[in-house]
Amino acid sequence: MASTGRGWIRGRLGRAAALAAAVALAVTGCSLADRAERGTTGAQQERRSPAGSQPAPADRPRVDEGWPRWGFTHTGVSANNVNPGFEQDVARRLSETPMLQNQHIMGFGALNPEPYRGQYYWEDLDSRLNLMKESGAVPVITLCCAPDWMKGGPEGPTEGSAWGEHLEDAPYPEHFDDFARLAAAVASRYTDVKYFMVWNELKGFWRDHAKPADYKGYTELYNKVYEAVKKVRPDAKVGGPYLGFDSNKGGDSELRGDWGVVNQHVLDAFDYWFEHKKGADFVVVDGASPTDAHELLPDEFGALEKFAAVTRWLRNKVGDLPVWWSEWYFVPEDGTTWPEPKRLAVQAASMIEFARSGAATALYWNPQTKDGACRACLWDPRSGAETPTGRLLADFVRWFPAGAELEQVTSSDAKVRVLAQPERLLLVNTADAEVTTTVDGKEYTLRPYEVKWTGR
Numbered sequence: 001m002a003s004t005g006r007g008w009i010r011g012r013l014g015r016a017a018a019l020a021a022a023v024a025l026a027v028t029g030c031s032l033a034d035r036a037e038r039g040t041t042g043a044q045q046e047r048r049s050p051a052g053s054q055p056a057p058a059d060r061p062r063v064d065e066g067w068p069r070w071g072f073t074h075t076g077v078s079a080n081n082v083n084p085g086f087e088q089d090v091a092r093r094l095s096e097t098p099m100l101q102n103q104h105i106m107g108f109g110a111l112n113p114e115p116y117r118g119q120y121y122w123e124d125l126d127s128r129l130n131l132m133k134e135s136g137a138v139p140v141i142t143l144c145c146a147p148d149w150m151k152g153g154p155e156g157p158t159e160g161s162a163w164g165e166h167l168e169d170a171p172y173p174e175h176f177d178d179f180a181r182l183a184a185a186v187a188s189r190y191t192d193v194k195y196f197m198v199w200n201e202l203k204g205f206w207r208d209h210a211k212p213a214d215y216k217g218y219t220e221l222y223n224k225v226y227e228a229v230k231k232v233r234p235d236a237k238v239g240g241p242y243l244g245f246d247s248n249k250g251g252d253s254e255l256r257g258d259w260g261v262v263n264q265h266v267l268d269a270f271d272y273w274f275e276h277k278k279g280a281d282f283v284v285v286d287g288a289s290p291t292d293a294h295e296l297l298p299d300e301f302g303a304l305e306k307f308a309a310v311t312r313w314l315r316n317k318v319g320d321l322p323v324w325w326s327e328w329y330f331v332p333e334d335g336t337t338w339p340e341p342k343r344l345a346v347q348a349a350s351m352i353e354f355a356r357s358g359a360a361t362a363l364y365w366n367p368q369t370k371d372g373a374c375r376a377c378l379w380d381p382r383s384g385a386e387t388p389t390g391r392l393l394a395d396f397v398r399w400f401p402a403g404a405e406l407e408q409v410t411s412s413d414a415k416v417r418v419l420a421q422p423e424r425l426l427l428v429n430t431a432d433a434e435v436t437t438t439v440d441g442k443e444y445t446l447r448p449y450e451v452k453w454t455g456r
Contacts, residue, residue, distance in 0.1 A: 059406045061360040062320045067402040068138060070351070070393055071100025072364040072378060073327065076109050079384065080131045082370065087131060089384040094135035097394040101137035102326070102363050103128040104200065105186055106145045107167045112158045114147045114182050122189065129190055139193045140363075142242070142326070143183045143225060144200040150175035151204070170204025176221045180228035187233040196229060197284050197326060198222045198240040202269065209246060209292075215269035223278040230279070237281035241273040242326055245287035245310050249295055255313050258298050259306040260291045274317065282360065283318050285310065286327035289350065294332035300342075301417075301430045304330065304350045308357035315358060322360030322402075329365070340375055341449035344388055348428045348451045351392075352419045355400050364393055395453055399424045413437035416446060420456070427452045 063069075079090035103125065105113050110124040125141075132139045148162055149155045150171035171179045187196065199218065206213035222240045229236050247260040255262040274283070287310060289303040290296050296303045307328060314323045330350045331343065338346070354362045367374065369381045378390035386394075399421060400406075409420035415431040418439055429435050429446035436445045446452055 059356060059358050060404070061315075061322050061358045061402055063322050063360045063402045065403070067360065068099045068397045069355075069359070069361055069400065069402040070364070070397045071102065071138070071140070071361070072366045072393065073102040073104075073142075074109050074128055074131075075366055075368055077368050077370045077381075078109055078128065078131065078366075079368075079379070080127045081109070082381075082384075086384050088134070090379050091131060091134035093379070093384070093386055093390075094137070097397050098136035098138065099393070099397045100140055100361065100363060101132045101135070102140040102142055102197070103132070104142040104144055105182075106147065107163070108142075112147050113186070115157050116155045117149065117178070120185060125186070125190070129193070133192070138195075139190070140195045140197065141186060141190065141193050142197045142200055143179075143186065143229075144198075144203065144242075145169075146171040146175070146179050147182070150178050168203040170199075170217070171221070173217065173220070176224050179221065180224040183225045184228040184232045187229045187236055191233070194235065195237045195282075196239070197242050197324070198225050198238060200242050200326075201244045201286065202241065206265075206269070209263060209265065212265050213269045215241075215272045218269075219273045219276050222273065223276075226278050226280070239280055239282035239284045239324060240277070241270065242284040242286065243270055243273075245285050245306075246292050247287070247306060248291050249293065249297065255309065257305055257309050259289065259303045259309070260295070260297050262310065263292075270314075270317075280321060282322040282324050283314060284324045284326050285314065286325055288329035288333075290329070290332040294334040294336070296332065300330070300346055301349055304346070304353050307350060307353040307359075311354065311357035311359045323358070324361040324363070325354065325359055326363050327365045328354075328362060339449075340388070341447075341451075342432070343375065344392060344451055345428050345430060345449040347389070348392060348426065349417055349430060351396050351400075352417055352426070352428065355396075355404070355406065355419055360402050364389075392451065395426075399426070399453070409440050411437045411439050416444075423456060425454050425456055427454070 079087045104110060105125060109128060111121060114120055129139060145167055148158055151166060151169040153162060153166060202213050202218050205218040218241060226238050229238055243266060245266050246263045249260055251261040253261045253264040253267060255267060289306050311323055330346050366378050368377050371381055374381050376389055377387055378393060379385060380387055404421045407420045409418050411418050413435050415435050416437045417428045417430060419426040425440060427439060427444060427446060429450045432448045434445060434447055440456060
C-alpha cells in the first residue's frame with residue numbers, strides 16, 4: 001500500500017535543469033476476437049438521475065453513463081518516462097479500451113509542483129496528463145503530496161533525501177490555505193480533469209496506527225481544498241478521505257468477518273470526516289485483503305471478502321455517493337510470491353468482489369519499472385507489450401463497467417467463482433488442480449487457477 005511501512009522509494013532525475021536533483025519517489029506496492037471487439041466505453045457521457053428516482057440496484061452504483069469502473073494509478077516510472085515511441089505504443093494499446101488513469105501532483109512520478117511560493121513547475125504533470133489524453137483515459141488527479149516549504153522544509157527543488165524522509169509529511173496547519181491554493185491552481189490548469197481525490201491515506205496525519213489518526217486535521221485540510229477547487233471549477237468532482245481500511249486478526253470493531261477486523265481507528269476517522277466534510281461527490285478508500293500482520297484469513301481467496309464487506313459498509317453509510325477504491329492489494333507484503341496463474345486468479349477474484357458489492361471505481365496501483373521483468377505491471381517495461389495483468393484489467397473495463405447488469409449464475413463446483421452479465425461469463429478456478437464444473441447449463445474444465453472469459 002502506498003503508505004509509510006508499505007511504501008517504496010525509487011530514484012529518478014528531474015528533467016528540468018533548474019530542478020535537477022537526485023530524487024526518490026514513493027512508488028512501490030511495486031483472445032484476438034475479444035481484442036477486435038473492444039471499443040470505447042462511453043465513459044465521458046454523463047447520466048444525471050432525476051429527482052425522486054429510485055436508488056440504483058445493489059450491484060449498480062449511481063455513476064456517470066458508461067463509467068468504466070476500473071483503471072490504474074501511474075507511479076514513479078510510466079510509459080512517458082522511456083521514449084516517445086514507447087509512449088505512443090502503450091498509449092495506442094490503452095486507447096483500445098479506455099479506462100480511468102490517476103496521477104498524484106507530487107511524488108509517484110511527479111516532481112515538486114510549487115518549489116517556490118506561487119511559482120509552479122508543471123512539466124511532469126503535463127507529461128502524465130498528455131499520456132492520459134493520448135490513451136483516451138478518463139483522467140483523475142490525486143491532490144497529494146505537499147511542497148517542502150509547506151511542511152517545515154525550505155523553498156526550492158526537493159532535495160534527494162527529502163523525498164524519502166518527508167514526502168509523506170502533511171502540510172503544517174498554517175499552510176493548509178497554501179495547499180488549497182495549489183489544489184485550485186491544479187484544477188484551473190487541467191480543465192479536462194473532472195475528478196480529484198484529496199490527499200492519500202492520511203499521510204502525515206496518522207503516523208501510529210495503534211493510536212487515533214488526526215482526522216480533525218485532515219478534515220480541515222480537506223474542507224479547504226474542497227472549497228478552493230469548487231470555487232474555480234464548480235464542475236469538478238471532489239472526493240475523500242482516501243483512507244486505508246487496515247484490518248487485523250482480532251479486535252473490537254463493528255466491521256469484521258472471517259477475513260479479520262477493521263481497525264476501529266479507521267472507522268472513527270471515516271465517521272468524523274463524513275459528518276464534518278463541507279461536501280463530497282464520491283468517497284475514497286483503499287485497503288488490502290491480508291491483515292497488517294500479512295495473514296490471509298481464512299485463505300487467499302476467502303480474505304477477498306473484505307473488499308465486499310467494506311464496500312457494503314460504506315454504501316450503507318454514504319447512500320448514493322459512489323464508493324471508490326483508490327488502491328487495493330491482495331498479496332502479503334512480506335516477500336510472498338505466487339506462481340503467475342495463481343496471482344492472476346486472486347486478482348480476478350478480488351475484482352469480482354468489487355463488482356458484486358457495487359463499488360463504483362477500483363484503481364490498480366501499477367508497479368511499473370523502467371527495465372527488467374515485472375509480472376504485475378500492466379505492460380512490459382522493456383517492449384511495452386500488453387501483459388496478462390493488463391489484459392485482465394481491460395477485460396473487466398469492457399465487460400463489467402459500473403452500469404453492467406449482473407446476473408445470478410452459479411457454479412456446480414464451489415471452487416470456481418463466476419461473474420456474469422447478459423453477454424459474458426467470467427470463471428475463476430481457485431484450486432491448484434483441474435476442475436470440471438457446470439455453469440449456465442454448460443460444462444467447463446478449467447486448468448489450475450485458470451481465469452476464463454466466455455460468451456453466453
